[in-house]
Amino acid sequence: PPARGVVQLQDVEFTYPGADDPVLSDINLTARPGGMTAIVGSTGAGKTTLLSLIPRLFDVTGGRVLLDGLDIREYDPAQLWERIGLIPQKAFLFTGTVASNLRYGNPDATDEELWRALEIAQAKDFVAEMPEGLNAPVAQGGSNVSGGQRQRLAIARALVKQAPVYLFDDSFSALDVATDARLRRALRPISAHATVIVVAQRVSTIVDADQIIVLENGRVVGTGTHDELLAGCATYVEIVQS
Ligand code: M5T
Numbered sequence: 004p005p006a007r008g009v010v011q012l013q014d015v016e017f018t019y020p021g022a023d024d025p026v027l028s029d030i031n032l033t034a035r036p037g038g039m040t041a042i043v044g045s046t047g048a049g050k051t052t053l054l055s056l057i058p059r060l061f062d063v064t065g066g067r068v069l070l071d072g073l074d075i076r077e078y079d080p081a082q083l084w085e086r087i088g089l090i091p092q093k094a095f096l097f098t099g100t101v102a103s104n105l106r107y108g109n110p111d112a113t114d115e116e117l118w119r120a121l122e123i124a125q126a127k128d129f130v131a132e133m134p135e136g137l138n139a140p141v142a143q144g145g146s147n148v149s150g151g152q153r154q155r156l157a158i159a160r161a162l163v164k165q166a167p168v169y170l171f172d173d174s175f176s177a178l179d180v181a182t183d184a185r186l187r188r189a190l191r192p193i194s195a196h197a198t199v200i201v202v203a204q205r206v207s208t209i210v211d212a213d214q215i216i217v218l219e220n221g222r223v224v225g226t227g228t229h230d231e232l233l234a235g236c237a238t239y240v241e242i243v244q245s
């Protein structure tokens with residue numbers, strides 16, 4: 004069957020290797036294509052950990068994660084990775100060129116596809132301004148680009164994969180508010196057919212998410228729309244007001 008991108012976490016528990024206590028417990032959620040799921044919660048709540056379980060950077064220690072109805076442990080790891088575009092909280096670039104960084108994950112992408120991804124990621128202008136364009140060198144650790152540019156290139160790299168599932172871990176925090184807003188608008192056509200899960204610091208940017216999951220100390224303390232959570236989730240109200 005074709006990849007659709009339905010992600011389900013069922014009774015998920017996770018304890019880091021060597022640790023005593025779980026950092027996630029009783030996590031249940033479903034994220035569907037054609038919508039955006041946002042995850043909010045204070046620092047250390049477990050947001051990054053939760054995302055890392057979906058491409059199997061770590062395996063759950065209880066419960067299960069399903070992709071399109073199949074336990075992710077049943078997938079070939081490469082097949083799973085092909086279906087998930089992860090934009091980590093700390094974007095990283097490889098030493099090479101802009102193009103080699105973007106083609107990681109989809110070596111066959113055409114230049115046109117790269118430019119399209121750069122356009123959505125709000126990275127087209129600064130790449131076009133580099134004399135070498137797509138062939139501009141990326142220095143070790145991406146040290147010749149700014150933090151915000153690095154983040155946008157990492158977003159473009161994920162988009163080049165054309166995955167059915169995208170996981171954005173706080174990927175907009177290094178961007179100014181205007182670029183953040185433009186990027187989110189540009190991503191709308193993608194979330195119209197893909198499953199998009201975003202971890203957000205700025206609650207203002209996820210008020211129109213289809214569902215918002217509120218995490219506190221590794222547990223889900225609220226699930227709903229912005230209005231539903233404002234009316235019924237004290238933790239969410241606190242986050243909004245902070
Ligand atoms: C959740 C602990 C961390 C915290 C909890 C990544 C990582 C985290 N932890 C480890 O013990 N080992 C690790 O490798 O797990 O942490 P998180 O998932 O990083 O939380 P967050 O993403 O919600 O926080 P933040 O600051 O990114 O908003 O107890 O010590």
Ligand code: MG
Pocket residue numbers: 050051052092
């Ligand atoms: Mg985090």
